[in-house]
Amino acid sequence: MSSRDFVYEKFREFYSSSSFKIPAPVGFSQREFAFLLFKERIMARHKGFASPPLLGSFIRQHVPSDVYYSCAYYETPEAEMDKKGWVGADLVFDIDADHIPTRCNKIHDSWVCSNKSCGFGGKGITPEACPICGGVKFDVKSWPCDVCIDTTRAEVRKLVDMLENDFGFAASEIHTFFSGHRGFHVQIENESIRDLDAMGRREIIDYVSGTGLAVFQKKTRQPKQKTGVKIFKLSDYGWHRRLKNGIRRFLLNATKDDLKEIGVKSRIDVILQNRERILQRCLEENRWDAVKGVGFETWIKIAEHIREVEAAKIDTVVTSDIHRLIRAENTLHGKTGLLKIKFPVSQLDEFDPFSEAVAFKEGTAKVLVSDAPEFRLAGQTFGPFQNKSVELPTAAAILLICKGRAEVVT
């Protein structure tokens, strides 16, 4: 049996079992569904279903490797793209280790340019274009690990904080999911934002990602008076509040190296010796000229750093796309065999995808692992492996096969 057939067979068993159920998203019959088909290896798009059982039997019949539905609501979801009749879309955020620099991606991620005459490659995040030939297609090897999850988790935490406190969404309206790979989806179905166009959504993106904050615009960098730093007035609302709290936290805990790292060159000792006094003068009295030699440029550097720290690193393309397809809840991810699953936003800190998103809980399989780092799944630790034949629980075997790191041994 080929590895592909093995995975197909396991997916088929999973979708045939009585425990499999897709929760129907709001506006179910207005959504477009799409499926990546195992056998044909093509995307079947523009499907619409009148009810969840019909969707269930389609999945059982075709056994797709991935199931998606549109964040959009359409009059006719089965129609061609320009004839669907867009009526609205959920607000969707994607936070994925593919796009965020993590401590671990230089260790377990690599890419090779697909251009055969080039073949250039490297470690870490895949570039937008090949630095040698400019090609945009790559063969990517990646791995989901605890560091990836915790890094993206921290971004979700910041995002959720803004959605709750700034945008005023109730915790019950903010749906948080593990994506099935190495990141999270956050989805809001609230009616008041449904009809927002791409431009309106861009404003939300810019807000959560800290883009276009006027404190840093060039205009303010050329102070009118000599003591131009005074225009840098921070209030207690919106992003100002985030900057203010962030600056306070940063300065109180900063080391010499922290300041150097963000580009502060002079008078570091003066800053560190007078932290409290500086914070009082600057943040409370708006007297940014409190310390001699610590000028506007220094404050810009510190504030710029805080903006970076406070911003939620979302994949901006996803949120502005009002036709985006998103993975369906409780379905399998074709690259991991893990489930996309929902969890209460209040459990963000404790949620462990490597035990809760495991779909295949029974049996074992023998696989030849080409290479894999040490990993954790369903309470067990495996690896690292290097050209090794080994018998593993089904979930671990499928993860390795789906990530292109192992083949079934028959």
Add this chain to the structure above:
Amino acid sequence: MQLETVKFTSSEVAKYPFLKETTAHVQKIGLDVEDFNSPELTKILNRAEERVKAAILDVSVGDRSSDDVKIPDDVEIPSFPVAIIIALATKNSFIKKRYALAEAKQAHSHFQLESKQRLLAIARNFGWNIELNGASQPPSEFILNFADYLRNITHLRDEKWKLINRFLVNGKVYLNHHDVARLLQEEVQRRLEKRLDAKELPPFPRKIMDIAEQLNSLAKEKLGEVEMESFPKVVSQSAFPPCIVALHEAATKGRHLSHVGRFTLTSFLLAVGMPPEKVTEVFKTFSDYNARLTRYQVEHIAGEKGSGTHYTPPSCSTLQTHGVCVNSDGLCRRIRHPLAYYKQKTISAQPTAGRV
């Protein structure tokens, strides 16, 4: 949102004829569009024509009092829906756009003078989720739901309108009287443009058609001037600002463009008059080129499909934040928008010909 029974007087409805109450007032008067020969209806028709005419000429809606006689409310109010019928009958997108803008500007000049309470009542008439700010902090007069806010800032380019530069607390944006008046102007314009976008039109009475025809020839004259004021018909690549040159070059060489880069290039080319098919061509060399998708995106930005919004390129400051602004030159320092650059350069390079 609580439903208060705010009453608008007939003189208020005359001032703000886009309010919901207009329908009731017009019904009360008993307007019969078939009978334009009655003296009452002639007055209404004249005033309606005046509204559209003034919009074409100087983006106003004309003067309500002529020869020191103020037009009565029961002429002024119905003249608005009749003016819409006239604008529709012209089937001229220039006239429709100008008229929507003129009504919105006119309304704005009144909004600025309104009391807080009346402004609130008007905003709620539009279905806005808006309240007076009961607290003293943050200092502002109104609090508006952020979604209502976002719907009305699409065309406002100043950085102060960006959501991130607003006090956003618990889903509410804090605004002063000025801000609300400006956002209401956008709302009026948006609503009117939508009404004027009606596709299925009934046959219009003779009188209406005659007026529409006259207005069309007036618009033709005016349009000639406006086009001279704005862009020449021929797309002049040598007048592209440096950022667009870089994006255009990257696109034609098949290099990858960021989402913002793609959007900027597409909306810029459309704005300077390149037909959508030609814009789609520009992206053809991409390895991930997908003809149908690209055409869809281009047409979406052009406003032919999808939401119906016509997008303009982002301002220089936005392009700077996204790293799209490159190789800026002397002219860049004097402008704040890539289209302003193009306009400046084409006008200075253009001989006096070029009219259509």
